[in-house]
Amino acid sequence: MTGGPLVVLVGPMGSGKSTVGALLAERLGAPYRDTDADIVAAEGREISDIFVEDGEERFRALEKAAVAAAVAEHEGVLALGGGAVLDAGTRALLAGLPVAYLSMDVEEAVRRVGLGVARPLLAVNPRRQWRELMDARRHLYEEVARAVVATDARTPEEVAEAVLDALELKDA
Numbered sequence: 001m002t003g004g005p006l007v008v009l010v011g012p013m014g015s016g017k018s019t020v021g022a023l024l025a026e027r028l029g030a031p032y033r034d035t036d037a038d039i040v041a042a043e044g045r046e047i048s049d050i051f052v053e054d055g056e057e058r059f060r061a062l063e064k065a066a067v068a069a070a071v072a073e074h075e076g077v078l079a080l081g082g083g084a085v086l087d088a089g090t091r092a093l094l095a096g097l098p099v100a101y102l103s104m105d106v107e108e109a110v111r112r113v114g115l116g117v118a119r120p121l122l123a124v125n126p127r128r129q130w131r132e133l134m135d136a137r138r139h140l141y142e143e144v145a146r147a148v149v150a151t152d153a154r155t156p157e158e159v160a161e162a163v164l165d166a167l168e169l170k171d172a
């Protein structure tokens with residue numbers, strides 16, 4: 001067999017990568033993996049604690065290694081953290097893979113994650129922070145994506161269905 005992930009999900013915080021990734025794995029009868037969860041398991045602490053205790057740069061180094069390991073080893077559905085595409089080496093690793101970019105607008109983002117404390121990058125003024133993040137990242141998500149799937153006003157099940165359609169995995 002060819003190996004490599006069946007699906008890789010990218011997109012901003014709250015777009016549903018983790019939620020939809022688990023549903024997709026179920027649909028495809030394949031294992032699910034999430035690089036944020038890999039980092040938490042390896043470090044024995046939450047992402048927000050890594051940011052506060054060691055800083056974002058350290059988190060990005062851990063994330064880069066976690067994505068490289070997962071892309072090399074994992075043959076199921078893989079959800080990345082929202083900032084994984086900031087790294088040029090990571091973007092190069094994703095080239096040619098079945099990557100879906102889960103998109104959403106700012107109001108949907110604020111509804112989903114704006115009030116949570118689990119995502120440190122949105123903790124203060126989530127609407128403005130999210131816009132700034134997207135201005136910096138939108139083109140990076142588009143660069144690595146084979147398909148863009150809008151998630152606004154769709155349930156996670158509907159998003160999963162749309163990803164299968166967009167990546168032509170319906171018969172997989």
Ligand SMILES: Nc1ncnc2c1ncn2[C@@H]1O[C@H](COP(=O)(O)OP(=O)(O)O)[C@@H](O)[C@H]1O
Binds near residue numbers: 014112151154155156
């Ligand atoms: N399509 C959707 N519609 C409504 N809420 C959603 C949808 N997808 C995810 N959510 C909710 O948004 C939050 C963030 O989802 P999550 O899967 O953790 O996103 P990500 O991994 O992209 O940050 C969760 O509370 C989740 O239940």
Ligand SMILES: O=C(O)C1=C[C@@H](OP(=O)(O)O)[C@@H](O)[C@H](O)C1
Binds near residue numbers: 012014083119120
């Ligand atoms: O966008 C980002 O920079 C981040 C997204 C988070 O993952 P999700 O996109 O799964 O929320 C997590 O990796 C960390 O809080 C940083």
Ligand SMILES: [Mg+2]
Binds near residue numbers: 079080
């Ligand atoms: Mg996630």
